[in-house]
Amino acid sequence: MHQFNYYAPETIKDAISVLDKHGDRARCLAGGTDVLVQVRGERFELDALVDVKNIPELTQSVWTDTHFIFGAAAPCYQLYEDSKVCATFPGIIDAASLIGGIQIQSRASLGGNLCNASPSADGICPLIVHNTICEIAGPKGTREILVEDFCKGPGKNVLEKGEFLISLKIPLKSSNFSASYERFIPRNEMDIAVAAVASSVEMDQGIISKCRVALAAVGPIPIYAKEASNIIIGKEPSEQNIKLVAQKAQEIASPISDMRGTIDHRKDLIEVLTRRTMNKAIERIGA
């Protein structure tokens, strides 16, 4: 493996400086659970690994009047050990508490999971269905984009030279909103999702006023299944209507067959998981 240097900047400005200097021969280090495996597997060569965990904005959690903002390098356990986050965003916690085992969750972050841009990432679909915003900093300044626009291909994101993800910003929801994430794996932990769905729902006097469904592991990037999501808006959360959403999601899914699953099985799973997560999200609102 090509030897790389380690940098541990304490400010965003310092991080940008190193990242900009080395371009694509530099990467950020958050939890390391993806990047270290990849650099050792020689997927790419690095001259610099930039540890961003010493930059306060990258690991802190902040509640404002309108948003919950958490650092891109905040480890999963930081989210699920926070009772307010658990109560407010169970759909996010669904993902944070099942990425790998406890050892992985001590280090891995949802921001890193997003930047890694795997089509089967666990963290991305829940963020999409929460309308999450990415806060990005770079040589030209800061910018914001939606999570659903962040990935552009398997393992590829829209960050440009010198840019990195600072934090994730979730708009606060009404008490009639909830979400759920479920993935299918052959064992009971430690697997990459064969197929996965996140669903979020907001209810208004017994009618679904908002709905978002996102699909993982069934396309080159996590898919915001807009058409499926819109089918049920303005309608009742009946079994029949939910089934329509699930069937549409199944149509939208475009999986491949590989060592983790077949096209047929993945399509079947999308239908099942969409139903289950829609039901769970609705159940959570009721509770």
Place this chain on the structure above:
Amino acid sequence: MVLDVNKKKYKVIGTRPIRHDGYDKVTGRAQYGADLKLPGMLIGAVLRSPHAHARIKNLDTTDAEKMDGVFAVMTAKDLPRLTDAERGNSEESGSEKHLSENVMAFDKVLYKGHVVAAVAAKDQNTALEAVKKIKVEYQILKSVTNVDQAMAPGAPILLEDFSGDHLGKKVRKTNIAAHVRHNVGDVDAAFKKAELIIEKEVNMQTVHQGYIEPHNATAVWDEEDRIKVWTSTQGAFDVRDSVSKVLGLGVSRIRVTPMEIGGGFGGKIPIYLEPIAAVLSKKSRRPVKAMMNRTDVFDATGPGPGGKVKVKIGIDSKGKMLAAYADIRLEAGGYPEAFIEAAAKCVFSCYEIPSMRIDAYDVLVNKASSAPYRAPASPQVAFATETVVDEICLQKKFDPIDFRLMNVATKGTRTALGPKYRTIGLQECLEAAKNSDQWKSRLDSKPSSGKKRGRGIASGYWFNIGFKSSVNLALNSDGIVSLTEGSTDIGGTRASIAMQAAEVLGIPAENIRPTVVDTDSIGHTDVTGGSRTTYATGYAAYKAAYKLIDEIIEKAALKWDINKNDVEYSDGVIKSKTDSALTMTIQEIASDSPGGPIVSSASVDLEEAGGGFAVHIVDLEIDEETGKTDVVNYTAIQDVGKAIHPSYVEGQMQGGAAQGIGWALNEEYFMSDDGVMLNSSYLDYRMPISLDLPMINTIIVEVPSEEHPFGVRGVGEPPIVPPIPAIGNAITNALGLRLLSTPMKPSRIIEALKKEN
């Protein structure tokens, strides 16, 4: 739970002392192969073929040799290429040419990961970078990855100089390394009389033993051409013999020190890195340590064979088996040996069948050369046989246990390979299964979760080999006995061997201090495998203990100046039979023994012990929407002859069951079209995790074997045999359809359910 048929009372046997090597293992002090550090040590790394089947056209190591921090580079040219006359014919199976070429390819690579060169450098990263600088020109050949492809007409031939043995005839240009046939009675006539004949063919993917510790070897080759090797192995003497053959040196020039071993299950019997570390040491004049990484382990170390097994059984109107036929085709990998004789021995082993014919094929494919995996070939054939048995029971509405009891193999039953069984305990296992809590419990077929539940049962068998073991004992001045033996300890055998000596001597197990020693320090001891260790090395310890008592008695007689026939020994105390004033402890005689220290030595070369049978019951829960399958209850029943240390016996039963469950549900080599394993990591080679298994109930049955003084039978291997068919049968019970391929993974279940509807 322990069911003792014999009910003999022992003082040490059957108790559960803390294992002697336990303290080092729970504190991190125990030294496994990768932990070894020698002064001046270099790190070895190997270059592996990226292709499944190719000729090596050119190999250029100059850039690697020139690199800073590199001290030695080797290719197969550095290994002796003795003539066929000196080294055995490459035409023959098990030849030394194949052994050597598996370690390092000479002109052809036969699997992705096949070693072609190696370097020794100052540290791991430098060694890995140096390996990248070695330039190899390959002529890629078409590859075959399963038995069908390999046996098809026109298939590319792997071993071009080799002659397969097809029913005694030598055949060239074939990938069938061997075809053997076994016949008992007249199978064709018997099938004609059958009232019902069921035939099933199963198709199984390659699997890996999955031991957590990757292979390693450290070697020093000195100026006198003596080699010291340290390695995590299941057989130090086997390593010595193999290294001797590959390097062309006499066995006594090689001393092998077995390090602690992090799992083997048969996969750490073959050699891989040892000769490479030795040659690199010779060329660099430094100690060299080489270690595999997890990808190497999957790509290039011997897996458990995949293949196809067809079984056909005919019964009469009452349900008695009349005839059985098996066609067994197993993958040997790049070089011969797919354990087909063992397959033939095991396939009908649980039943008394008057007429049997078995055809078994050892098939070369472009995968790593198969290595033993816990009861090699028995799980594969059991899947086929127990599926047919289950199908018969379904169609005829027979109770699965009663049908098996009606046809059960017992003492005197003739086996497919000829010999008759001596005392065995399958019947007792089936009866214990019938009386078990799980079998008697209601299977809640419509649990609130909305999933389907099913129950399956299956039996399995493994013989255990005997062979050679040696043990030395020495009585210390504090009355503690040092025991040295050569059986590497992968699961607590050090303790079970010590306990057998302790039982004979009548002293506590803690008063025997067992050590596993190197090949210079003990007489020849065969491999830790084949479920032979507690049996054979234990037997040697038993004999050595009796000899020690003889020595004690003789020395006491000398000391007291009386006739030795007047002296008796019992439980650490020596007495005169006639003069009650003359009594002393073994501490006393040890600290002052006339004529020299009290030592003894014994060795054995044993036949097979009576064989171990297992019956497993599994309850599954299946989500019909996703195919997700969970094991909700499991009972492993096994005849172990005599459980020396019941905790470690239970551990073998549970561990074997867990491996079988993984094999049945999720484990497989996922191969690309050009013969490369795509899932060569623990992420996608899916072994059971703690959340995937329930508590595994164990019922130990003890029908003592005739061949061992305490009735010991081999325990380690039978428990991997029943899980696969038990799970297949449980799926059938739950869903009403039958899967005939492993792994019985979720996508297969959904596919099968869709076909049904």
Place this chain on the structure above:
Amino acid sequence: MNNQGKVKKVAISTTINGEEMEILVDPYISLLETLREIVGITGTKEGCNDGNCGACTVSIDGRIVDSCLVLGVEVEGKKIETVEGMATSEGLHPLQQAFLEEAALQCGICTPGFLVSAKALLDNEPKPSEERIRHWLAGNLCRCTGYDKIVKAVKKASN
């Protein structure tokens, strides 16, 4: 090799099993390699080097991690605990004792990882259920035992 001359070792101050030390590490090597090769303690094992088996589990500031996925240089100023730190001059940690009594190890290679993981569980949750134990230990692979006796040992130590 580009860059070889330019990558210098980094000096790190860290505490390992209660002992403060200064070590010099290449910035690109893992904490696992650092412990085994630089510090020289080999109780923590390599099984896969990619975060899938837990044999390399250590605790950093009370949290268990796969040390193969942490860089040695990252532990500046942190407290590391490995299996070597579990027993004291008073004797074995109750978990170690329980593992021996319950025969929760066969080959023993995964045992250090399990002990460190289980200790972190019991430090935070004194009486976990079987389900909780299995969930906590999901990141530790064992191929020998089928986990039954490991779970029993953790339960025993929690009493």
